[in-house]
Amino acid sequence: DAGITQSPRHKVTETGTPVTLRCHQTENHRYMYWYRQDPGHGLRLIHYSYGVKDTDKGEVSDGYSVSRSKTEDFLLTLESATSSQTSVYFCAISPGGRGTEAFFGQGTRLTVV
Amino acid sequence: GDSVTQMEGPVTLSEEAFLTINCTYTATGYPSLFWYVQYPGEGLQLLLKATKADDKGSNKGFEATYRKETTSFHLEKGSVQVSDSAVYFCALSGTEGGGADGLTFGKGTHLIIQP
Numbered sequence: 001d002a003g004i005t006q007s008p009r010h011k012v013t014e015t016g017t018p019v020t021l022r023c024h025q026t027e028n029h030r031y032m033y034w035y036r037q038d039p040g041h042g043l044r045l046i047h048y049s050y051g052v053k054d055t056d057k058g059e060v061s062d063g064y065s066v067s068r069s070k071t072e073d074f075l076l077t078l079e080s081a082t083s084s085q086t087s088v089y090f091c092a093i094s095p096g097g098r099g100t101e102a103f104f105g106q107g108t109r110l111t112v113v
Numbered sequence: 114g115d116s117v118t119q120m121e122g123p124v125t126l127s128e129e130a131f132l133t134i135n136c137t138y139t140a141t142g143y144p145s146l147f148w149y150v151q152y153p154g155e156g157l158q159l160l161l162k163a164t165k166a167d168d169k170g171s172n173k174g175f176e177a178t179y180r181k182e183t184t185s186f187h188l189e190k191g192s193v194q195v196s197d198s199a200v201y202f203c204a205l206s207g208t209e210g211g212g213a214d215g216l217t218f219g220k221g222t223h224l225i226i227q228p
Contacts (some may be wrong), residue, residue, distance in 0.1 A: 033214075040220060042202060043216075044218075101147055102216055104158075105156055
């Protein structure tokens with residue numbers, strides 16, 4: 001158990017509405033990540049954080065923003081959800097720091113209708 | 114940028130068969146390499162890793178060797194079980210000067226083991 005909790009686990013939302021997904025870790029690890037998983041694409045990095053208020057973009061960051069005001073929480077926001085953002089979203093931590101293995105949460109299945 | 118290529122499958126085998134899932138990569142620098150496994154409805158679990166050339170990672174009967182000369186990290190198991198049915202992902206870590214942090218994943222290989 002990596003001590004990562006994602007909420008909600010499932011969500012259905014309408015196109016154009018804002019959505020926030022939460023990732024909570026029980027340890028004080030610096031490195032946290034948001035990925036999305038889609039058939040035929042594997043996992044792709046959306047945003048990551050290397051400390052409180054320190055965040056950066058990943059491969060597929062358009063349409064997403066993140067915030068990290070506390071070490072244990074990393075929030076992913078879809079400012080105005082679109083159908084192309086229907087996906088499974090995973091949060092991960094890297095206790096060993098940059099370049100080391102990641103441990104994943106259980107995922108959030110988001111459907112935008 | 115960094116990339117990982119693996120067979121997507123599905124790969125269907127009979128129980129006790131030998132398994133190989135190929136993984137090749139492109140990266141600047143010297144990444145660490147990983148295999149993850151995902152069971153239905155769950156998150157990804159780290160299966161094994163290797164951090165430098167010629168390292169062999171192993172876990173639960175699975176093995177993979179970091180081959181720098183062929184830029185490969187093929188996953189093998191001598192005798193698969195029905196419980197090994199899952200999706201397997203090959204991944205590499207970001208390298209110094211290699212752009213964004215985080216792991217780069219292959220598209221995943223769906224493995225089905227029949228009794």
